[in-house]
Amino acid sequence: MARAISPRRKALVTVIAWTIGLAIFFPILWTAILSFKSEGNAIASPLTVLSTPFTFESYETVQERSNYFGHFWNSVVISLGSTLLALLVAIPAAWAMAFVPGKRTKDLLLWMLSTKMMPAVGVLVPIYLIFRDLGLLDTRTGLVVVLMLMNLPIVVWMLYTYFREIPGEILEAARMDGATLKDELIYVLTPMAVPGIASTLLLNIILAWNEAFWTLNLTAAKAAPLTAFIASYSSPEGLFYAKLSAASTLAIAPILILGWFSQKQLVRGLTFGAVK
Amino acid sequence: MGQITLKGVTKRFGEVEVIPPIDLHIKDGEFVVFVGPSGCGKSTLLRLIAGLEDVSEGVVEIDGREATQAAPAERGLAMVFQSYALYPHMSVKKNIAFPLKMAKLPAQEIEAKVQAAAKVLNLGNYLDRRPGQLSGGQRQRVAIGRAIVREPAAFLFDEPLSNLDAALRVNMRLEISELHQSLKTTMIYVTHDQVEAMTMADKIVVLQAGRIEQVGSPLELYRSPRNRFVAGFIGSPKMNFIEGAEAAKHGAQTIGIRPEHIKVSTSEGAWKGTVGVSEHLGSDTFLHVTTEHGVLNVRAGGEVDLHHGDTVFLSPDPAQLHRFDQQGWALT
Numbered sequence A: 001m002a003r004a005i006s007p008r009r010k011a012l013v014t015v016i017a018w019t020i021g022l023a024i025f026f027p028i029l030w031t032a033i034l035s036f037k038s039e040g041n042a043i044a045s046p047l048t049v050l051s052t053p054f055t056f057e058s059y060e061t062v063q064e065r066s067n068y069f070g071h072f073w074n075s076v077v078i079s080l081g082s083t084l085l086a087l088l089v090a091i092p093a094a095w096a097m098a099f100v101p102g103k104r105t106k107d108l109l110l111w112m113l114s115t116k117m118m119p120a121v122g123v124l125v126p127i128y129l130i131f132r133d134l135g136l137l138d139t140r141t142g143l144v145v146v147l148m149l150m151n152l153p154i155v156v157w158m159l160y161t162y163f164r165e166i167p168g169e170i171l172e173a174a175r176m177d178g179a180t181l182k183d184e185l186i187y188v189l190t191p192m193a194v195p196g197i198a199s200t201l202l203l204n205i206i207l208a209w210n211e212a213f214w215t216l217n218l219t220a221a222k223a224a225p226l227t228a229f230i231a232s233y234s235s236p237e238g239l240f241y242a243k244l245s246a247a248s249t250l251a252i253a254p255i256l257i258l259g260w261f262s263q264k265q266l267v268r269g270l271t272f273g274a275v276k
Numbered sequence B: 001m002g003q004i005t006l007k008g009v010t011k012r013f014g015e016v017e018v019i020p021p022i023d024l025h026i027k028d029g030e031f032v033v034f035v036g037p038s039g040c041g042k043s044t045l046l047r048l049i050a051g052l053e054d055v056s057e058g059v060v061e062i063d064g065r066e067a068t069q070a071a072p073a074e075r076g077l078a079m080v081f082q083s084y085a086l087y088p089h090m091s092v093k094k095n096i097a098f099p100l101k102m103a104k105l106p107a108q109e110i111e112a113k114v115q116a117a118a119k120v121l122n123l124g125n126y127l128d129r130r131p132g133q134l135s136g137g138q139r140q141r142v143a144i145g146r147a148i149v150r151e152p153a154a155f156l157f158d159e160p161l162s163n164l165d166a167a168l169r170v171n172m173r174l175e176i177s178e179l180h181q182s183l184k185t186t187m188i189y190v191t192h193d194q195v196e197a198m199t200m201a202d203k204i205v206v207l208q209a210g211r212i213e214q215v216g217s218p219l220e221l222y223r224s225p226r227n228r229f230v231a232g233f234i235g236s237p238k239m240n241f242i243e244g245a246e247a248a249k250h251g252a253q254t255i256g257i258r259p260e261h262i263k264v265s266t267s268e269g270a271w272k273g274t275v276g277v278s279e280h281l282g283s284d285t286f287l288h289v290t291t292e293h294g295v296l297n298v299r300a301g302g303e304v305d306l307h308h309g310d311t312v313f314l315s316p317d318p319a320q321l322h323r324f325d326q327q328g329w330a331l332t
Helices: A007-034 A057-065 A068-099 A105-117 A120-134 A140-164 A168-176 A181-192 A194-210 A213-218 A226-231 A241-261 A263-270 B042-050 B092-102 B107-120 B136-148 B166-183 B194-200 B218-223 B228-233 B245-249
Strands: B004-013 B016-026 B031-035 B057-062 B077-080 B154-158 B186-191 B203-208 B211-216 B240-243 B254-257 B262-265 B271-280 B284-291 B294-301 B311-316 B322-324
Touching: A007 A241, A057 A241, A068 A105, A068 A140, A068 A181, A068 A194, A068 A226, A068 A241, A105 A140, A120 A140, A120 A213, A140 A194, A140 A213, A168 A181, A168 B077, A181 A194, A194 A241, A194 A263, A213 A226, A226 A241, A241 A263, B004 B042, B016 B042, B016 B057, B016 B211, B031 B042, B031 B194, B042 B077, B042 B154, B042 B186, B077 B136, B092 B107, B092 B136, B107 B136, B136 B166, B166 B186, B166 B194, B186 B194, B194 B218, B203 B218, B203 B228, B211 B218, B211 B228, B228 B254, B228 B322, B240 B245, B240 B294, B245 B254, B262 B294, B271 B294, B284 B311
Parallel strands: B031 B186, B031 B203, B077 B154, B154 B186
Antiparallel strands: B004 B016, B004 B057, B203 B211, B240 B254, B254 B322, B262 B311, B271 B284, B271 B311, B284 B294
């Protein structure tokens, strides 16, 4: 018998869920609203802001002042590049950890994760110096490498979890069928782990897209992605809410759209294996 | 050709020896069943032959060539797994074609072989389906199909029927036996079900705790078990064992008598007892009779009218009595 839920209880839960949902979404909504206001109206009291007229003024200024598409392209290259590179390294690594674990596999996994527990600023100086000496400062290549390294532990962990759900007998069957290690990875493991790999890919793109610490510290102009583009509007010149909002909206729009269209895949991937 | 020889094959996991040195010869075309209780090492032994586990010591020879260090694919063997281990993202056709694709056969040849296998296994209508859309029996056939297209030197089956329901299991048992008749390829089959072992095997290898207890044809094992373990494991229902004075009368520590070798009478016999549970199957009746020697299992005719509480007399067939010494070895 299905559990009985009274209509009142259902209504209450719905209201709570919507409240939480709206509270989470509100900052993004407010940013979007402010981006369509004039600079003067944007700093007005929140209640009066809504009644002021809409304008594209801020977007026009932002377009004039900076090269949005240049930053956008940098963001695409950096987030996609670092993600693909991370997958290339992490798929074989996670395969090894999931299917031929050694005595120290668990320790290794924890150690990898522990690198995420240190504040990034702790390694800023050495990495900055290495980048300077290698000529990687303000290059997309440099950022691809550093973001790949930053997200690698999470990518390996996620893939490891998905791979462990795949029955080892199937890989053994492939081995009996004459598959080499490479065939096994390409024809059997990777296609079977597609939902998991896809959600890892999406999550990593989102993380890399929004990564601000390294992108701000290791770039100046040429390789600066959208995060640097937003930051340039909260500069010493003062606070320009409307322009800052317009820049933020422009920066998060692409990833929001990607997230919207892939939410099914994301949710499916994140709960992969939870229900058999 | 599919001769397989194990010489002193040993498997250790760390310090634990799961398979003590084993010698075994499997002739070309033989249907060999490894049988034993769970945890007896029968699957490990199969995996050692397949090359999925590394041998700790000893030599595996396939067709006279040493294959101890060879990769699974190089051994020319095909395996059917308990879970079927089909590739869920591939159609039935691609599943069956996979080993041929790995062997880099031309597309035309692959197509022809897949069609031929599908015909043998009645899978013609399902070639475009995914494994998830098939029933258990059909999946099992796909797994067998994937094994036969390679024309392997030998087939290895790892408890292939244990995920099927009882009726289907009987069917698939027949199908596998028929397949063996027509292909005449060596088959090694692992099961914990002694009925499967008895019905399918040319040769049964009974294992316990990694050791081979006895090797022989089904009837050899049934007629002359080498020890108490084999005597109790082979045959259904199980052999009855009696210890004490009654056994001493026959000069043994233990005597064993199969349920089908005990005569039931309501008037006279060697052992008096009371019927406990009686199971009427139509063709047979199995009686659980409480006697002074313990509860004995007896197989009576199909239409015997005996019920709970009835007094009966049991007489063992002296020619069919098995005698065992203190260590459980059979006395001849």
